[in-house]
Amino acid sequence: xxxxxxxxxxxxxxxxxxxxxxxxxxxxxxxxxxxxxxxxxxxxxxxxxxxxxxxxxxxxxxxxxxxxxxxxxxxxxxxxxxxxxxxxxxxxxxxxxxxxxxxxxxxxxxxxxxxxxxxxxxxxxxxxxxxxxxxxxxxxxxxxxxxxxxxxxxxxxxxxxxxxxxxxxxxxxxxxxxxxxxxxxxxxxxxxxxxxxxxxxxxxxxxxxxxxxxxxxxxxxxxxxxxxxxxxxxxxxxxxxxxxxxxxxxxxxxxxxxxxxxxxxxxxxxxxxxxxxxxxxxxxxxxxxxxxxxxxxxxxxxxxxxxxxxxxxxxxxxxxxxxxxxxxxxxxxxxxxxxxxxxxxxxxxxxxxxxxxxxxxxxxxxxxxxxxxxxxxxxxxxxxxxxxxxxxxxxxxxxxxxxxxxxxxxxxxxxxxxxxxxxxxxxxxxxxxxxxxxxxxxxxxxxxxxxxxxxxxxxxxxxxxxxxxxxxxxxxxxxxxxxx
Amino acid sequence: xxxxxxxxxxxxxxxxxxxxxxxxxxxxxxxxxxxxxxxxxx
Numbered sequence: 001x002x003x004x005x006x007x008x009x010x011x012x013x014x015x016x017x018x019x020x021x022x023x024x025x026x027x028x029x030x031x032x033x034x035x036x037x038x039x040x041x042x043x044x045x046x047x048x049x050x051x052x053x054x055x056x057x058x059x060x061x062x063x064x065x066x067x068x069x070x071x072x073x074x075x076x077x078x079x080x081x082x083x084x085x086x087x088x089x090x091x092x093x094x095x096x097x098x099x100x101x102x103x104x105x106x107x108x109x110x111x112x113x114x115x116x117x118x119x120x121x122x123x124x125x126x127x128x129x130x131x132x133x134x135x136x137x138x139x140x141x142x143x144x145x146x147x148x149x150x151x152x153x154x155x156x157x158x159x160x161x162x163x164x165x166x167x168x169x170x171x172x173x174x175x176x177x178x179x180x181x182x183x184x185x186x187x188x189x190x191x192x193x194x195x196x197x198x199x200x201x202x203x204x205x206x207x208x209x210x211x212x213x214x215x216x217x218x219x220x221x222x223x224x225x226x227x228x229x230x231x232x233x234x235x236x237x238x239x240x241x242x243x244x245x246x247x248x249x250x251x252x253x254x255x256x257x258x259x260x261x262x263x264x265x266x267x268x269x270x271x272x273x274x275x276x277x278x279x280x281x282x283x284x285x286x287x288x289x290x291x292x293x294x295x296x297x298x299x300x301x302x303x304x305x306x307x308x309x310x311x312x313x314x315x316x317x318x319x320x321x322x323x324x325x326x327x328x329x330x331x332x333x334x335x336x337x338x339x340x341x342x343x344x345x346x347x348x349x350x351x352x353x354x355x356x357x358x359x360x361x362x363x364x365x366x367x368x369x370x371x372x373x374x375x376x377x378x379x380x381x382x383x384x385x386x387x388x389x390x391x392x393x394x395x396x397x398x399x400x401x402x403x404x405x406x407x408x409x410x411x412x413x414x415x416x417x418x419x420x421x422x423x424x425x426x427x428x429x430x431x432x433x434x435x436x437x438x439x440x441x442x443x444x445x446x447x448x449x450x451x452x453x454x455x456x457x458x459x460x461x462x463x464x465x466x467x468x469x470x471x472x473x474x475x476x477x478x479x480x481x482x483x484x
Numbered sequence: 485x486x487x488x489x490x491x492x493x494x495x496x497x498x499x500x501x502x503x504x505x506x507x508x509x510x511x512x513x514x515x516x517x518x519x520x521x522x523x524x525x526x
Binding site for chain 1: 498499500501502503504505520521522524525526
């Protein structure tokens with residue numbers, strides 16, 4: 001495959017957003033089901049929630065927004081939640097960690113259907129702080145409105161027309177209205193998930209527009225690859241969050257579409273964006289993903305059992321700009337795309353051959369030639385207490401085993417390979433978000449400084465969860481330092 | 485372990501060994517797979 005230099009797709013920049021949302025944990029899928037079974041679970045959950053300051057000083061969260069490099073976690077004492085960083089910054093190099101009260105305001109700003117009602121005093125409190133936010137405008141602040149009285153909120157909640165929004169566990173600051181009386185696809189809980197996904201993708205995109213030097217008006221296409229599939233009872237997953245996020249970010253010249261492939265979606269979207277840029281169809285493609293509100297508190301029972309704080313208290317999003325070769329930004333190697341094709345089989349060896357060894361062989365590389373592999377980057381401190389293991393470590397050992405099978409390393413060097421070419425998991429368990437892409441901005445920074453030449457991003461999607469096939473999916477690409 | 489003639493429930497994990505691979509192995513050893521499922525724990 002040969003492309004003209006100017007058609008090589010590059011990743012211009014990637015930006016992230018974390019939102020600390022402890023009072024939305026109750027609306028996560030697992031917590032809400034347990035609370036419905038036993039209302040006392042809510043008190044248990046509330047007693048294990050973290051403060052914003054604790055979430056801010058949590059080392060893995062700082063890695064996510066660029067305050068630390070993933071390998072820096074090796075020198076942070078464990079448990080990480082018990083060793084708060086000193087003087088953590090809200091704004092990291094790659095994004096910010098937003099507090100919950102401001103996020104409620106952003107939800108209201110992004111609400112096109114008057115579904116988010118915020119209490120009037122609370123609205124006044126957050127208005128000043130939102131006015132100081134570098135990504136929000138005066139036009140945004142107008143959308144906050146004046147707020148509602150507590151009586152109005154309570155009336156909607158009491159008659160079952162809305163679900164409550166709390167702050168600091170017990171203070172009622174708003175409510176979210178159902179979109180339809182009978183449609184589960186338009187219930188308040190579902191719409192809250194969808195709107196949260198939209199606004200987090202949109203804010204990430206606004207940040208990306210600044211970071212990439214490509215203004216919103218210059219974006220010509222948006223690929224949405226977040227968890228949520230919006231729609232109504234007749235077509236529950238038929239919607240388009242990409243375009244909705246683009247609207248909120250001011251990308252007036254862009255159209256967009258959503259990509260669905262479970263946790264593969266972000267890596268799929270990035271490879272597709274690369275192909276669309278290489279073909280000349282589009283020039284500046286924003287690949288965006290919002291959060292998974294349903295996964296808040298997903299493993300809370302394990303955390304509570306071990307008397308840990310509930311670590312799944314953050315919502316995460318990202319946005320990445322794929323564009324034409326600027327001679328500086330790292331290149332997506334379209335000649336080294338790994339695909340887990342339908343006939344490949346489901347053994348880990350088959351999957352890793354398809355995602356790792358086959359694409360590298362195509363360009364004449366060995367596994368050791370890739371500086372870093374970004375795979376499922378879930379924070380093990382979140383997953384291990386509930387018995388879900390250390391997912392990144394499992395994947396890195398499998399890649400190392402492939403290198404050993406090919407004779408590139410000896411068996412005793414498996415752990416050294418995994419340690420050198422891998423990294424500790426640091427991503428919140430926000431579904432698609434954790435699949436490889438949290439390392440994108442780190443890789444770009446290292447390539448710009450000359451400390452890294454290449455990285456492979458690989459992701460696997462659990463297609464079997466949808467009960468229409470037993471298959472999984474997988475995709476990978478190589479990102480290489482720009483050699484122009 | 486002799487699997488021939490045994491009934492097997494194959495539970496796999498996406499990032500470990502998936503159920504299809506388990507099922508294929510035990511079938512080749514003469515077992516009957518009565519249920520298979522792969523789970524994703526993240």
